[in-house]
Amino acid sequence: MRIALLGCGTVGGGVLRICRERVPELEVRRILTLPGELDDPLVTHDVDDIISDPSIECVVEAMGGIEPAHGFLVRALEAGKSVVTANKAVVAAHFAEFMGLAEKHDVAFKIEATSGGGVPWIAGIEKARRVDDVTELSGILNGTSNYLIDSMERSGKGFDEALSRAQALGYAEADPSADIDGIDVKNKTIISATVAFGSLCRRDIPCLGIRHLTKPILDALEARGWSVRLLARARQDSGRYAACVEPVVLSRASEEAHVPTNFNLATLVGQTVGELKFFGQGAGALPTGNAIVQDLLDVAAGEKPRYATEEMLEWDPALLGAAYLFATNAAAPEGAHLLASTDECGVEKALYVVLGLDPSHASALFEELAALDPTTFAASFSAEAAASLETLLSLDR
């Protein structure tokens, strides 16, 4: 199959290398780059050279960002070319439009590399759906935030020190907000939930990040047998669905609590297969390049996945109801139980637990507290971690 690359940075470069070294049946014919970026006879700086070349059957987009990527992909699909993309931002923003065009022009639109890097996560969901309804998904889908938490837990680094180290290693951008505020995971959650539930996931899902997670908070959680990870979460039941991004307090016995450095771990639940987890490198030139090449091989074999273009299920955040942790110097939220006072050795904020919230109400409460203390941190409790809350809070129920 003859392909063209839009963008040849880390991921595009990985695709180029894998195709040339390992998969000769994929012939790279053209590479769109900015002037001065790459010295290769296939380089062009004009996307028209690709769109108007009828010999190019499939376009690989690894530019990132919304525009001009969005416009280029629309033009490629309208020209009857299949598209394989690693760009989670543009897919989360324009999923239905891309899918509609792919159906109209009877071409493929493939997105494995948007979510989970080299982890065969989107394909795993699609395969499970051949037999089961996928009722739940969750996962560590951002390696940078996992690297930060893992560094803080293992080496005793503070957040800023861990972030500097991640930036030095190339795991985090100079502006880390997409990673630490959950925006990257939010895009991946929207994409994953759309594929998993066969219903377009809304774009404004609740989203909490780890910007104000501190070493003392982690220590206070660890003392109670817990860890924390930034997770994608989504669930469907009886025609309703919910999805969100939030730090989750987990039992230290969980698989998620032991995901090292910048790896990803994503979980789906199906009725007959039960719980399936997929672990691997969530980023990097070769793992993400591998995901794109796998998509290209499927396109070459004639595969044309058809994802949802409409919101078929009804939004109901109560499906993700949980207990929530708030670490704040603002006054205690209404109905909150005190988990740890500022007197506790090493905790610089009070830790409160509010039972029976859902992600939307938790986000609203977080905003209220953050208006008073901008360093407020919030997280939900996993069911396993919440099991010990009753004893810890000495609740009479």
Place this chain on the structure above:
Amino acid sequence: MRIALLGCGTVGGGVLRICRERVPELEVRRILTLPGELDDPLVTHDVDDIISDPSIECVVEAMGGIEPAHGFLVRALEAGKSVVTANKAVVAAHFAEFMGLAEKHDVAFKIEATSGGGVPWIAGIEKARRVDDVTELSGILNGTSNYLIDSMERSGKGFDEALSRAQALGYAEADPSADIDGIDVKNKTIISATVAFGSLCRRDIPCLGIRHLTKPILDALEARGWSVRLLARARQDSGRYAACVEPVVLSRASEEAHVPTNFNLATLVGQTVGELKFFGQGAGALPTGNAIVQDLLDVAAGEKPRYATEEMLEWDPALLGAAYLFATNAAAPEGAHLLASTDECGVEKALYVVLGLDPSHASALFEELAALDPTTFAASFSAEAAASLETLLSLDR
């Protein structure tokens, strides 16, 4: 597609239920059972009713054991029917014969359910091989042995008590030797390595079990930051390969050390994708039935995998060289370092470490020690766990 079931116990019953409730495009036409086993109009007790029925395109074998399963599958393939099987024993014993017949008659022979139950492990290996060489595999592929170790670690049960509980729950057979002596994992390792390396894996690979793992040994390991799991292991490099089954001493920070109850976790390593892990239910009617139904959908779509029928790579156990632990009351093995004496609180055997063995030499040494002390237990060290050996053993190197 029209199919027939050979055997309708736990796994066959799961296939029947999934096909009838969820996948109407798979029509079960006949079910071979023993007399009195199942009351269903499709039941026959004569395999000829299935072999000679030209409308049946694919046969699902979930009988277990070598004969008559082997003979039935040969006849089905010779009759031009595709085969999907969950029977690891018969595939490990007759892999090349089945594959040769499937090629000759241009039909499919699919084996996802033999290894890892509902975990998409064989498919994961095959997909990775589209782009990468798979250079290593390892994994927890036997839920019963994992349940036993996990129970001993978490609840303080002794081996016999944990085994009785597993038998009461239906996780372990009355004769548990296939699970606790590693025979079940051995069959799965032979199958997985054959698929992963594109070279028929020999049948007599080294195999150590967990029959003589005790709570005091686990406690002594835990005190040093370690856990233990029964693992499949295999590796290829430069035209050579090795495979074995053995308990492995792991860092307690590893993913494997946190696999709960009877779950499976299998890992492959590819050059561009890196390390990929697959976690899920390794047994049970619906998860294993799901794996078979997934294979059936692939067969219906025309997929015909072609696995190796010859040993293309050269056997070299040195590829899996490691440090080994021996827990024994026999005299110290030659060159052994003492890790824990019988004086250590709770250890009823001395624990020795021998550096620089390979699985074949370790098995030979195990046999020597077991001749003197039949309750000898042996395990290899993972690279991560071995990293702390130098300090623990105060080695001058």
